[in-house]
Amino acid sequence: MRVALLGCGAIGSSVAEALARGEVPGAVLCAVFDQVAERAERVSRLFAPAVPVARSIEELLGSGAELVVEAASQQAVQQYGERILRAGCDLLVLSVGALLEPPGQELPAEAVRLGRRLYIPSGGIAGIDGVRAAAFRGEIETVVLTTRKPPHALSPETLVQHLQLKPEQIQQPTQVYEGSAREAVRHFPANINIAATLSLAGIGPERTLVRIIADPTLSVNVHEIYVRGTFGELTLVVRNIPHPENPRTSLLAVLSVLEMLRQICSPGIHLGT
Numbered sequence: 488m489r490v491a492l493l494g495c496g497a498i499g500s501s502v503a504e505a506l507a508r509g510e511v512p513g514a515v516l517c518a519v520f521d522q523v524a525e526r527a528e529r530v531s532r533l534f535a536p537a538v539p540v541a542r543s544i545e546e547l548l549g550s551g552a553e554l555v556v557e558a559a560s561q562q563a564v565q566q567y568g569e570r571i572l573r574a575g576c577d578l579l580v581l582s583v584g585a586l587l588e589p590p591g592q593e594l595p596a597e598a599v600r601l602g603r604r605l606y607i608p609s610g611g612i613a614g615i616d617g618v619r620a621a622a623f624r625g626e627i628e629t630v631v632l633t634t635r636k637p638p639h640a641l642s643p644e645t646l647v648q649h650l651q652l653k654p655e656q657i658q659q660p661t662q663v664y665e666g667s668a669r670e671a672v673r674h675f676p677a678n679i680n681i682a683a684t685l686s687l688a689g690i691g692p693e694r695t696l697v698r699i700i701a702d703p704t705l706s707v708n709v710h711e712i713y714v715r716g717t718f719g720e721l722t723l724v725v726r727n728i729p730h731p732e733n734p735r736t737s738l739l740a741v742l743s744v745l746e747m748l749r750q751i752c753s754p755g756i757h758l759g760t
């Protein structure tokens with residue numbers, strides 16, 4: 488499987504390092520692109536011979552890629568998503584929040600029209616398989632995501648806007664937001680892609696309730712998922728170690744991309760997908 492990488496930051500470079508070590512049999516990195524050229528060049532040099540660095544999305548898509556891994560930004564999905572699918576590539580999306588707003592909202596239907604696949608890894612959470620199974624007949628009543636983060640893991644501007652407090656002024660666990668997943672993604676675009684993933688798996692962005700709590704007693708990000716429906720109840724807690732290069736990203740998010748690539752690229756067992 489020829490894989491192209493869009494975005495060479497914390498997640499993109501960790502995924503590339505794993506591919507360079509041969510951790511995903513059958514996956515070959517064929518080109519990399521980042522709006523900051525040095526980042527793409529650094530990733531390219533992880534390989535011998537070096538992987539071609541694309542200077543534009545057209546060059547990336549001209550590399551013969553069959554699958555593009557997006558690890559860039561919601562803006563990149565909005566800007567390039569449709570072009571990627573139209574070029575005949577499948578697309579793995581990490582900036583999932585982009586799929587809740589136009590034009591990214593149209594990508595799932597566009598993928599169906601074009602016979603392409605849009606892959607969404609579980610990212611920083613877990614249990615997406617169970618939520619999808621529970622939603623199969625549309626019989627979920629409630630989905631709640633409660634995310635607790637150390638104040639510095641939330642953007643200072645967002646904290647000031649919602650609480651009129653700077654991160655260092657938060658002395659005790661304080662609720663920053665409660666509302667729909669759709670609004671959560673608008674207010675916290677870089678922090679809460681998992682709310683988008685959970686809402687796509689379950690009952691949609693309007694009915695998925697999200698709470699965000701700034702908690703100065705924490706050193707990890709904690710996500711609690713609660714689902715109730717005709718199947719019964721599901722409760723799940725993930726305590727995520729932050730990614731060493733970007734505290735807003737978790738190691739689990741990187742591993743979820745690698746595991747999804749493994750499933751895409753190899754025959755054999757496909758668990759919970």
Ligand SMILES: NC(=O)c1ccc[n+]([C@@H]2O[C@H](COP(=O)([O-])OP(=O)(O)OC[C@H]3O[C@@H](n4cnc5c(N)ncnc54)[C@H](O)[C@@H]3O)[C@@H](O)[C@H]2O)c1
Binds near residue numbers: 557736
């Ligand atoms: N789904 C999940 O659970 C989950 C978890 C963590 C992060 N994310 C999302 O994944 C994305 C990548 O995360 P990260 O931690 O690697 O971020 P990062 O900031 O470390 O890296 C992003 C890279 O993409 C590049 N980039 C951004 N927009 C671009 C564009 N339009 N064109 C070309 N390059 C562009 C940046 O220059 C940067 O090098 C972010 O959108 C983040 O919110 C999702």
